[in-house]
Amino acid sequence: MAQKASKFLGMLSTEKKNEALHTIADYLDQHTAAILTANEQDLQNGRQAGYDDAYMDRLSLSESRVKEFAQGLRDVAKLEDPAGEIVSDWTLDNGLQVETVRVPLGVIGMIYEARPNVTVDATGLALKSGNAIVLKGGSSAIHSNRTIVRLMKEALENTEVSSDAVQFIDSTDREATEQLFTMKEHIDVLIPRGGGKLISAVVNNATVPVLETGVGNCHIYIDKEADVEKAISIFINAKTDRPAVCNAAETLIIHSEWLAENKEALVSALNEHSITVYGCDRAVNEFPGAEKATEDHWANEFLSLDVAVKIVDEAAEAVEHIDTYGTKHSEAIVTENAQTAAQFTGLVDAAAIYHNASTRFTDGSALGFGAEIGISTQKLHARGPMGLPALTTVKYVMKGNGQVR
Amino acid sequence: MAQKASKFLGMLSTEKKNEALHTIADYLDQHTAAILTANEQDLQNGRQAGYDDAYMDRLSLSESRVKEFAQGLRDVAKLEDPAGEIVSDWTLDNGLQVETVRVPLGVIGMIYEARPNVTVDATGLALKSGNAIVLKGGSSAIHSNRTIVRLMKEALENTEVSSDAVQFIDSTDREATEQLFTMKEHIDVLIPRGGGKLISAVVNNATVPVLETGVGNCHIYIDKEADVEKAISIFINAKTDRPAVCNAAETLIIHSEWLAENKEALVSALNEHSITVYGCDRAVNEFPGAEKATEDHWANEFLSLDVAVKIVDEAAEAVEHIDTYGTKHSEAIVTENAQTAAQFTGLVDAAAIYHNASTRFTDGSALGFGAEIGISTQKLHARGPMGLPALTTVKYVMKGNGQVR
Structure with a gap:
């Protein structure tokens, strides 16, 4: 049903899709x-069930x-519609006109x-880009989700978007x-949103193509x-x-010479912010109260x-550590040496590489994309923060x- | 080893990569x-083993x-290097400079x-775009492939590209x-090239992302x-x-009214070209000597x-048939009615949709791409004929x- 609905949705004008988003927003x-x-x-x-506070929140x-998520739909209505954009066009010598058109x-x-x-x-992002959506939320939210979906489908009854577009x-x-x-045969892409376990279950078991989002084991290397x-x-x-988000730093890699000069300043900053250190052998000796990092801490x-804190004697060691443990999300180097920065930027394989800035900028809204479907940590299709165009082909x-070959 | 080699290859200049391609070409x-x-x-x-002529060819x-494939390497050297291209760049209000750079x-x-x-x-396409390659050819060609790879690796010893880049x-x-x-962990993308069985074995079993290429169950709809x-x-x-290629037509769908007017001309063309018809019930009655099409013929x-020939009474039936049996490769409508054509183009889900032209143009060289890695029949990452940029992210x-959030 979603597939059938998607065909007609894909051909609707931007105006009609925006009307539907506003109708849903008002109805919610x-x-x-x-x-x-x-x-x-x-x-x-x-x-x-005894869920913890963060989960309950x-x-x-x-x-x-x-109000916020209803307003979110109105904000999505304001975004540019990626569907229908002529990405490129040219005419062959024989007169055949070629266009590549962006479609849901x-x-x-x-x-x-x-x-x-x-x-x-x-749902807002899917409908705006002309896609139908099949929603599978967590069991713990099933009453909320069931009601929200029922309301959205009721609202769609008064629009040109088929209520079948939301399943x-x-x-x-x-x-x-x-x-x-x-x-x-029926679903074009799966997008898992949540913790690492959920994402890897989808990635490892799905034959439907997946847009992999989210896990960020990010490193800051102080050169x-x-x-x-x-x-x-x-x-x-x-x-x-925001320690709980994917673009937060999880490991600090420090050049031994920098540490020798600046240990006091760093330790006092760590204390001031109540940061607990799990270190490599050298770091355990350097940082008061640090425990030894386990494989799990690095990974x-x-x-x-x-x-997790690791001390190295050259930038190449930092790159190697990131190669081993990074999740290809966001990685940063702090250095005044442009050449060292360029090497790091070239050799590190990640969606976003920072020179002298915080990894926290890997974020659709920080980069000015309006809405974000997620942050891709895969290489195919879309990489880094994904806006609406990531939901198109x-x-x-x-x-x-009458051209023939 | 390929992964390590790819890091340095990814940072080589276009010139050095082109030199390597020429060196391999000369050596071969x-x-x-x-x-x-x-x-x-x-x-x-x-x-x-008793392989048939087509296979032996x-x-x-x-x-x-x-000579031809050696020259092919020199031709690839002439193509634009996609790696290193700045796809977009902007500066945030806080002064953070953002660039998206194309990388292997x-x-x-x-x-x-x-x-x-x-x-x-x-190998030529991979190296040109800065990628290492792992080659797994068919068993029947193992002696040829082994020798070719040995020679390519020997040639690379005299270049800046590590011979480990080819495995x-x-x-x-x-x-x-x-x-x-x-x-x-070690391979970024799998590209299967060959028959439908090989492709679906890779698509259904690989957890490595796949670029799906090739199977084209293409339809021509005569309105x-x-x-x-x-x-x-x-x-x-x-x-x-070229009946054996993926952009060749496999099914002809004909509007009954058109057929009533033009049956004679069509039948004589079919005969002239020794085309055998497997038809739907109606087609079996219309085409002399036609056998009934099986599910396998349609699919x-x-x-x-x-x-395979199917007779329909409206364009929507053609779209539905293509929905059921098409492989999202190339589909064509022949009509003088622009509105019917637009409906067909909008509703049919395929990499390439033709209005009044042959499906044979779904081809990198016909479209002017230079070299082609294959024709993508998937929606994510790349669709239709894939040139070198499909091998990049x-x-x-x-x-x-020092920007922070």
Whole structure:
């Protein structure tokens, strides 16, 4: 049904799609009470299940949060419509006119966890770019999601977008998710949004193409020739501004010569921000109270005020460490040496490489994209922060008057 | 080893990469005899195994074929280098400079069948775009491929490109191929080149991202309002120009009203070109000697002078048939009605849609791309004929002076 709906949605004008987004936004606003009632049920179940505060916060909706995601739809309506853009056009010697036109991908499968706002955000981005969407949210948010989707579909009844363009997998069954993995004939792309486990389950098991988003095991490398103020403020920002997000720093790599000069300043900044160090053998000796880092510390995100610290004697060692443990998200070097920076930028394989700036800028809104579907850590199709064009492909449209070869 | 080599290759200048391509080309020319000797062994084994003529032709090399693929390398050297291109750049209000730079994918895994020239062609495209390559050719060509790769690696010893940038899986073992499927840490993309079975084995089993190429179950729809001359010449060209290629037509869909007017002309063209018809029930009645088409006929490529024929009463039926059986490669409508054409173009989901022209133009060289890695029938990353840029991704490179969020 989503596939069929996507065909007609793909041919609708930008205006009609925007009207639909506004209609949904207004309808959600009007039915805030129903959404909050459903959410209360999820919260109650969550409390019984003993979820932690951070999880409960992600799960919980309020009048202002509903207003926020309804407004988000109106903001998406304002964005440029990528579908229909003529990407390039030329005419062959024989007169055949060639156009590459940006078109919607078709049907997007969204697999996500606790946050019910993703239900609305993802639907908005999908519809704006002319795609149908199949939503599979986390079990813990099923009452909220079910109600939100019902309301969105009701709203669509009064628009030119078919309500079939939004589909909800109303199941808490793991098998329901796994069925989506292989529906290659009906789903054009799967987008997992959530933790590393969810993402790797999708990547490793899906035959439907996946847009891999999110896990950021990001490193800050403070080079021998790093400016001390820049180095410390960049690291502290990347580590502490929002420790739980994917563009936060997780490992600090420090050149031994820089550390010898600036240890005191760094240690006092770490203390001031209550950062706990897990170090390599050398770092354990240098940092008071540091524990030894485990393989898990090097390889995975802390998403907290903890950091893994490694001391190196040359930039190449930093690059090698990032090669081994990085997740190809965001990596930074702090140095006043342009050549060292260029080597780092060239050799490190990641979506975003920073020279003398915080990794926190790998973000659609920080870069001015308006809305963001996620941050791609894969190399094919889209890399880094993904705006609406990531939900499109191209089509060659050829117009002739009988040309043959 | 390929991965390590790819890092340095990715940073080499276009000039150095071109020098390497010329060095390989000259070296292959000089060692034509060794290549032909090895090929003779494959041919001998092929004759013993009783391969058919078409297969033996694909397997066989000659002095002129060696010259051709060596020259191919020099032609690739002339193409624009996609790596290093600044795709976009802007500066944020805080002064952070943002650039998106085109960079090589890294390591390309090429899995292919009988043609030993793919060994050289794929290596040329990979090296030019700054990628290392892992080659897994068909067992029947192993002697040819082994010798060609040895020569290419010897040639690279005298260049700035590491000979590790070209790796050969010297095995006829199916497990060796399957190991490539999951080497996500070491291979950035797999490109299968060959028949439908090979491609679907890779697509369905690989966790490494795949660039899906090639299978083209292409349709020509002759609309009610089709010009008779255009219709017949387009169909005959698409069916007979090179029946074994992926952009050849496999099914003809005809509007009943057009057929009623133009049956005689069509039948005589079919006869003239010795085309065998497998039809739907109505077509069996209309076309003398036609057999009934099976599900297999509708769903798969003939790659011969056979065609499946379906008669419909409206354009929407044609679109539906293509939806069901098409492989999203190339689809054509012949009509003088611009609105019908626009509907067809909008509703049909394929890499290339033709209005009044032959599907045979879905081809890198016909479209002026220079070299072609293959024709993508997937939607993500690259669609339709893929030139060198399909072997690249982008990297965000951010230059700051201490920016934090």
